[in-house]
Amino acid sequence: MQLHDVWFVLIAVLWTGYFFLEGFDFGIGIHTKLLARDRREKRVLINTIGPVWDGNEVWLISAAGATFAAFPDWYATLFSGFYLPLLLILVCLIVRGVAFEYRHKRSEEHWQRNWENAIFWASLLPALLWGVLFGNIVHGVKIDAHKEYVGSVLDLLNPYAILGGLLTLTLFTFHGAVFASLKTTGDIRQRARRMATVLGLLTAVPTVGFLGWTQADKGDGTSLIAMIVAVVALAAALGANKIGREGWAFAFSGITVVAAVAMLFLTLFPNVMPSTLNESWNLTVGNASSSPYTLKIITWCAGFATPLVMLYQGWTYWVFRKRIGTQHIADAH
Amino acid sequence: MELALAPETLARWQFGITTVYHFLFVPLTISLAALVAGLETAWVRTGKQKYLKATKFWGKLFLINIAMGVVTGIVQEFQFGMNWSAYSRFVGDVFGAPLAFEALIAFFFESTFIGLWIFGWDKLPKKIHCFCMWMVSIGTILSAYFILAANSWMQHPVGYKYNAANGRAELTDFWKVLTQDTTLVVVFHTLTAAFLTGAAFMVGIAAFHLMRKKHIKVMRTSLRLGLITLVISGILTAVSGDSLGKVMFKQQPMKMAAAEALWDKEEPAPFSVFAYGDVDKGHNSVAIEIPGLLSFLAHNDFTSPVPGINDVNKSEQQKFGPGDYRPNIPVAYWGFRWMIGFGMSSFAIGLAGLWLTRKKFWLAPGLRTGDEEPPLLALTKNKVLGARLSKWYWSLAFVTLGFPLIASSWGWIFTEMGRQPWVVYGVLRTSDAVSPGVSQGEVLTSMIVFTALYAVLAVVEVKLLVKYIKAGPQELTDSDLNPPTKIGGDSAYADRPMAFSY
Numbered sequence: 001m002q003l004h005d006v007w008f009v010l011i012a013v014l015w016t017g018y019f020f021l022e023g024f025d026f027g028i029g030i031h032t033k034l035l036a037r038d039r040r041e042k043r044v045l046i047n048t049i050g051p052v053w054d055g056n057e058v059w060l061i062s063a064a065g066a067t068f069a070a071f072p073d074w075y076a077t078l079f080s081g082f083y084l085p086l087l088l089i090l091v092c093l094i095v096r097g098v099a100f101e102y103r104h105k106r107s108e109e110h111w112q113r114n115w116e117n118a119i120f121w122a123s124l125l126p127a128l129l130w131g132v133l134f135g136n137i138v139h140g141v142k143i144d145a146h147k148e149y150v151g152s153v154l155d156l157l158n159p160y161a162i163l164g165g166l167l168t169l170t171l172f173t174f175h176g177a178v179f180a181s182l183k184t185t186g187d188i189r190q191r192a193r194r195m196a197t198v199l200g201l202l203t204a205v206p207t208v209g210f211l212g213w214t215q216a217d218k219g220d221g222t223s224l225i226a227m228i229v230a231v232v233a234l235a236a237a238l239g240a241n242k243i244g245r246e247g248w249a250f251a252f253s254g255i256t257v258v259a260a261v262a263m264l265f266l267t268l269f270p271n272v273m274p275s276t277l278n279e280s281w282n283l284t285v286g287n288a289s290s291s292p293y294t295l296k297i298i299t300w301c302a303g304f305a306t307p308l309v310m311l312y313q314g315w316t317y318w319v320f321r322k323r324i325g326t327q328h329i330a331d332a333h
Numbered sequence: 334m335e336l337a338l339a340p341e342t343l344a345r346w347q348f349g350i351t352t353v354y355h356f357l358f359v360p361l362t363i364s365l366a367a368l369v370a371g372l373e374t375a376w377v378r379t380g381k382q383k384y385l386k387a388t389k390f391w392g393k394l395f396l397i398n399i400a401m402g403v404v405t406g407i408v409q410e411f412q413f414g415m416n417w418s419a420y421s422r423f424v425g426d427v428f429g430a431p432l433a434f435e436a437l438i439a440f441f442f443e444s445t446f447i448g449l450w451i452f453g454w455d456k457l458p459k460k461i462h463c464f465c466m467w468m469v470s471i472g473t474i475l476s477a478y479f480i481l482a483a484n485s486w487m488q489h490p491v492g493y494k495y496n497a498a499n500g501r502a503e504l505t506d507f508w509k510v511l512t513q514d515t516t517l518v519v520v521f522h523t524l525t526a527a528f529l530t531g532a533a534f535m536v537g538i539a540a541f542h543l544m545r546k547k548h549i550k551v552m553r554t555s556l557r558l559g560l561i562t563l564v565i566s567g568i569l570t571a572v573s574g575d576s577l578g579k580v581m582f583k584q585q586p587m588k589m590a591a592a593e594a595l596w597d598k599e600e601p602a603p604f605s606v607f608a609y610g611d612v613d614k615g616h617n618s619v620a621i622e623i624p625g626l627l628s629f630l631a632h633n634d635f636t637s638p639v640p641g642i643n644d645v646n647k648s649e650q651q652k653f654g655p656g657d658y659r660p661n662i663p664v665a666y667w668g669f670r671w672m673i674g675f676g677m678s679s680f681a682i683g684l685a686g687l688w689l690t691r692k693k694f695w696l697a698p699g700l701r702t703g704d705e706e707p708p709l710l711a712l713t714k715n716k717v718l719g720a721r722l723s724k725w726y727w728s729l730a731f732v733t734l735g736f737p738l739i740a741s742s743w744g745w746i747f748t749e750m751g752r753q754p755w756v757v758y759g760v761l762r763t764s765d766a767v768s769p770g771v772s773q774g775e776v777l778t779s780m781i782v783f784t785a786l787y788a789v790l791a792v793v794e795v796k797l798l799v800k801y802i803k804a805g806p807q808e809l810t811d812s813d814l815n816p817p818t819k820i821g822g823d824s825a826y827a828d829r830p831m832a833f834s835y
Contacts, residue, residue: 046835051448054403058440064410065429065436072425072501079414079421080768087779090411091786094404098790101400104835105797147422148770290426291496291503298433305437313445319456319821330830 003299004289007070008272010302012265014066018059019130019168020257024250025049025056027176029096029123032116034173035180035195041188042116043329046100048183051320053100055313057093069298073147073288074272081141081149082133085156089126096122128169132156135164138214138264140274143281147288150277160213167206171260174199175253178237182246185325193241196249200238207234207256211263218267226266230259341767343776344416347783349749351408353742354787358402360741363473363524364531365395368558370466377463382809383550389813390551390806391535392466396451397797401790403444408783410436416776420756420766427493427504428483431511435479443472454832459816477527478520485516487757488748489584495760502760518580522573526676526744528566530737533679535559536686537734538802544727548805560687567680574673575630582631585758587645587658588751591665593627594620600638602627608666653759660753668747676740682733689726 028049036042049056068075079086095118103115139160142151177199181192211227219227237252268274272288275281289295369392376384410432413421421428446468453462486492492509493502510516536559542552582589590596594608596616604626609619625635632639640648642659649658756763812832817823 043834047831050835051452054448055441055445057407058436058444061407061410061440062433062436064414065433068410068413068421068425069429069433072422072429075414075425075429076418076421076768079411080416080418080771083415083768083771083775084778086411086415087775087782090408091782093407094786094790097404098400098793100835101396102793102797105397106800146769148418150770290429294426294430294504294507297430297504297507301434301437305441309437309441309445313441316445316449319449320452321821322827324831327828328831329834 003292003295004070004285005270006299007066007289007295008265008269008285010306011063011066011070012262013306014059014063015265016258016261018056018063019172019261020254021056021059022053023127023168023172023257024175024179025053026123026127026172027174028180029119029176030127030173031176031180031192031195033120035177035188035192037188039112040326040329043104044184044188044324044326045180046103046119047324047329048180050100052313052316054097055316057097066298066302070290070295071272071283071285071288072290074283077143077147077149077273077283077288078137081143081151082136082156084153085129085133089129092122092126096126124169127172128165131165131168132161134168134261134264135161135210137273138164138218138268140271140276140282142277143273143275143283144277145281147281147283160210160217163206163210163213167203167210167260170199170203170206171253171257174203174237175250175257178241178246178249178253181241182250183323185323186327188325189323193244193246196241197238200234200241200253204231204234207231207260211260214263214267219263220267223263223266226259226263230256230263233259338773338777340771340773340776341764343773343780344767344771345763347416347776347780348412349746350780350787351405351412351783352749353745354791355402355405355409356742356745357738358398358405359477360523360527360530360738361534362395362399362402363470363477363527364529364562365391365398365534366466366470366473367528368531368535368562369395370463370470372558373463373466377459382814383554385809385813386548386551386806387555389809391555392450393801394538394798396447397794397801399447401794405787415779416768416771417756417766418768418770420761423501423761423766424487424757425501427486427490427502427510430504430507431479431483431486435476435483439472439476439479441472443469443476446472452831452833455812455817455826455829456822457816457820458818461820462816474524477523481520481523482511482516485513485519486510488519488752489513489515489580490757490760502757514580515584518573518577522570522577523741525566525569525573526737526741528562529570529676529679530741532559532563532566532683533737534734536563536683537731540727540730541802542805544724544731551806556686557690560683560690563680563683564687567677567683570676570680574676578630579633582639585752586640587642587649587660588665588748589631590640590642590645591660591662591751592669592747593639594662594666595627595639595641596643597641598638598644599641600628601625601636602631602639604630605666656754658754660751665747665751668743668750672740672744672747674740675736675743679733679736679740682730686726686730 028045032042032045036045064075067078099115099118099122103112103119106112133156136156136158139158141149142155144150174196177192177196181189181196184192208231211230215224215227233252233255237249237256240246240248240252270285271282272285273283275283369388372384372391373388375381376388413428446465449457450462450465450469453465457465490502491513492504492506494505495501496503504510535555539552539556539559542548543556578589593602593605594617595602595605601624603622603624605617606621606623607619608617608621627639628637629635631637642662646658650656752758754762754764756766812826812829817826
């Protein structure tokens with residue numbers, strides 16, 4: 001295994017971590033409209049992710065930074081090629097972050113309502129768009145001999161990629177509902193569980209559809225295993241949720257996310273972005289990666305930093321492990 | 334019209350707008366994190382309530398700021414790939430490494446511990462809570478260090494070789510990138526300027542409350558802390574700025590010649606205080622100069638020659654082929670002056686404040702009418718006149734609270750535009766760095782979207798800051814004064830409302 005293969009795995013890990021973590025906090029953002037019945041319940045939901053959403057988002061920043069360092073050509077083609085969707089995601093992430101921090105800072109109703117709407121839309125759109133973008137990455141896009149994306153925005157909106165978008169949207173919303181049932185107490189917890197059942201069944205459609213399509217198109221033995229794990233974990237999450245084992249349900253919905261993302265990266269390897277124009281123009285771990293020296297340097301960094309990050313982020317989740325309910329929300333704001 | 338809206342021009346404008354905007358929040362974040370951590374440490378050690386009130390007050394302003402700093406920072410990271418893909422391909426091997434370090438080491442630190450700090454008031458014992466703020470502070474400083482190492486490499490590329498086979502720069506010595514003189518002085522200068530910014534902010538707001546005779550205990554402490562920081566960082570900013578200037582004279586003679594609008598070589602070279610020039614003709618029609626000072630700034634003596642813009646342009650043409658290697662001279666010249674002018678006036682105000690609030694100069698106890706009496710600057714023994722003179726100083730400190738922000742913005746504009754036409758000095762031109770596949774319409778869209786969004790957010794942010802500044806420190810509650818004794822919170826308080834919630 002060469003270093004650029006290691007980095008392919010590491011970047012896959014960073015994206016997987018990102019989707020696992022921000023997946024449920026996108027879901028929580030969506031549930032401020034779907035699940036919460038009043039303002040106080042909205043605040044309960046937002047506060048379940050309050051201490052952690054910022055740390056979750058850094059997984060994306062690290063994934064992007066690591067791609068820049070380990071695979072400059074992948075980074076360049078991906079970011080310049082998907083210009084407008086990424087712009088939309090950026091705007092959402094800006095608005096969303098500011099909305100969390102600023103919503104409660106004034107007590108006027110219109111102020112709070114505007115930021116609440118912002119949280120909903122700025123969670124929903126990226127949850128959908130990330131799937132569309134990854135659908136395109138896996139499927140391949142029009143890349144020319146100079147490693148440049150030469151397609152248009154409309155090329156990105158093909159049925160396969162849209163199905164991918166629906167998968168991430170429903171899966172993250174489901175993952176968020178399970179997280180809400182795990183982190184809240186009282187009435188909202190019961191409703192979160194009921195909603196998780198509905199969402200889980202709804203998620204099954206694009207999961208089977210999109211992953212099945214991926215398997216038929218590019219799959220092999222290992223990707224098939226990942227696909228089976230994803231589908232079985234989804235069923236297990238549904239079951240655990242049904243019998244009220246919320247911790248297990250969350251673990252299983254998380255495994256669904258992990259296995260689905262892993263499957264995408266498995267079908268991608270050794271490409272990082274296939275070209276639909278000519279196979280020899282594919283971006284691969286070999287032709288898109290940095291020099292061995294740079295890879296060595298950042299491997300040291302990642303080897304040292306990643307376990308540490310997992311340790312102190314895990315500690316954060318432990319510090320805030322208690323469930324919260326409407327009684328924990330002060331009347332002010 | 335075509336040139337004005339060329340994708341390269343638009344991408345440069347967008348980068349300029351988003352970066353300068355981002356950098357309005359960065360220096361305040363860096364310095365306030367450390368100052369808040371210092372105040373919280375004082376609370377933990379002494380148990381004095383004024384320190385806790387100050388921690389919470391400045392902490393709130395810090396949070397309003399860091400929120401914007403974080404979200405606008407993501408734009409920078411994405412922008413390299415989106416707008417400057419050719420640049421990213423060319424330098425990713427070198428430039429990506431410090432960026433990855435920044436994300437993996439600094440950002441995770443910052444973002445995780447900030448969450449613990451915000452929500453941890455009733456979940457963490459106070460020592461651990463305070464420790465979290467120090468972690469945030471270390472995170473902000475590390476982040477500055479890595480990104481400045483990356484930027485310094487663009488100013489003065491070292492530790493790499495050009496690989497002709499795949500047409501890109503490749504890293505050969507990462508240690509050199511992290512420790513070259515450019516990196517070290519730039520980090521020194523940027524950090525000291527950041528503390529200048531936070532200190533002036535703190536002094537201005539404390540002065541505002543003292544002027545209104547509100548929150549006197551907390552604001553008196555804040556004022557002193559701010560003034561001391563302002564003066565120390567002011568001196569260090571000047572010292573580091575001088576070393577940075579000397580490094581730049583060596584490494585980027587064009588930038589410093591442009592900063593002085595020095596057209597032709599002079600020996601000894603004067604420092605220009607004011608110049609009005611005609612760029613096309615290459616001379617200044619009006620100029621006020623201090624003889625020999627530029628020679629001193631460049632070489633530490635008053636007589637050595639300093640090459641001018643035309644000389645450097647000629648030598649760069651010989652080195653890199655025909656072309657115009659002059660940056661925008663008026664921007665470099667005035668940017669340099671505004672940086673120094675605004676930064677140093679802030680320092681002067683701090684120095685005056687520190688002098689005026691010496692023990693002897695705070696109104697003598699005999700003249701006070703009560704313990705909560707606002708301290709006056711004893712410029713005179715006359716109580717009426719003393720109050721008026723004090724008010725002048727408070728007003729002055731208040732209106733200048735943003736001066737270092739203006740200074741650092743111009744500092745960056747000067748640094749980045751003074752390097753043009755190069756994006757990586759002497760190695761890669763800006764015109765060769767843009768994304769070839771991104772259309773004019775796309776860049777125009779994103780530039781309009783970002784500018785509009787940033788404008789709206791600026792209004793929101795300023796309104797919030799004003800609201801919380803005016804409100805001043807809050808009274809402490811029971812839960813503030815009885816911090817938890819164990820991690821995760823005391824179970825006796827399990828159903829108490831959260832000390833902090835969104």
